[in-house]
Amino acid sequence: MPPADPQVSDEQLMLAYRGGDAQAFASLYARHKGGLFRFMVRSIKDRGAAEELFQEVWMKLIDARARYEPQAKFSTFLYTIAHNRMIDHWRRRGLELVSLDEEAAIEPLAPHATQPERRAELNETGRQLLAALASLPVLQREAFLLHEESGLTVPEIAAATGTEPETAKSRLRYAIAKLREALADG
């Protein structure tokens, strides 16, 4: 994987890729693949489905190459695609969008802590954190993961998820509060 020059912004790399520079895309992919992959894997119970969605997001980005305009941060653009793919996934699973914020909209994850090969890497706190993350409502978990994995601010999370900033902020606050509570209880 080619090393990404930190002096070159994501938007510049995407514009270069739009102009036909495949190497620019490789640098962009190297920067964001880990965060997006963890966002997917920790949002969706089925790891295979998460990997499939991860690949679909990048394919969508490739298809949108010619239409790309740097009107927002590249990461906002990328995670907007990821959010939309995720919503489609939830809908296929029969979950209503309005219920994703509710406590009932919980799709228990298969936390890495439950996987034997991962168990040794995690201490008890880490296992508690992953278990608490898996128990969050879908959209609250999404807000937390977007903040941690992509570095999006509250307004950017709102933009990526198509909500008002207050809604995004509220989801994030609820997620943090529940995680802290779970860790304190643990």
Place this chain on the structure above:
Amino acid sequence: MAEPDKPLDEALGALYRGLPRDEPPAAIDAAVLEAARRSVERPNRKWGAPVALAAVLVLSVGVSLRVAQEKPDAQMQPAAPVPTTPAPSPVAPQATDSIAKPAEAPPEVRPRKPQPAAPRQEVARGPAREERAAQANRAEAPAAQASQAQPPSAFVPDPRADSAARAATPASPAALGSASAPAPAPAAAERSMARSAMRAAPSAAQDAAPPPLAKSTAESSLASAVQSPDAWLERIAEMRMQGRHKEADESLAEFRRRYPAFVIPPETLRKIEPPR
């Protein structure tokens, strides 16, 4: 993450970042990067217009070159049959036209050209038609002279007609028709052209191919109308020798009407005058 109202607990964030850093499988990496590379290498639509323009230019140049190559041939084709000796004779245009056209006519057209000659021979045969032809000839001859403005009181050979006559090789009874036969004009137009040529004056084609011995007054009149004065008189003398005195009388009368100022030599006069 340096937001002022950032609600996330720093300790919680640090704990999360301490979790295992999962990465996508290498197979997915390869698939995504390959798709990105293929997308760049795929022919772009923006090349469509330049490619189409280049194709149009290539076609245009090709057609232009083809036309330029064919043009000299097309210019040379009509040059061959055009006569090089212009003559102001009123008879010449029709005569030369009828001679020149065969060179222009494509070879495959020639076999159907002798057709117009047949009706003309039919017109010359049969008593009723003979009479009509004789009358038509008599009626047309003065008109032709009037239209020529200079009636041939004395025969003036047309050099172009002579050269055209030498070029006209056929000497068969259908010589008149065959002289103009190869022209690609319709039969009606061809007949009209031949008639006007006969009406005008002794034409080159008819000089070159004198009609056979006249079998009727109409034929002799038609023939005499296109003969030179000397040849005409010789033909009248032949009629006398063959005992065709009536035809000879009519032909002589026609001759004198056509050439009133022509002085017939005494020895010729003895041969063509009616026996006493």
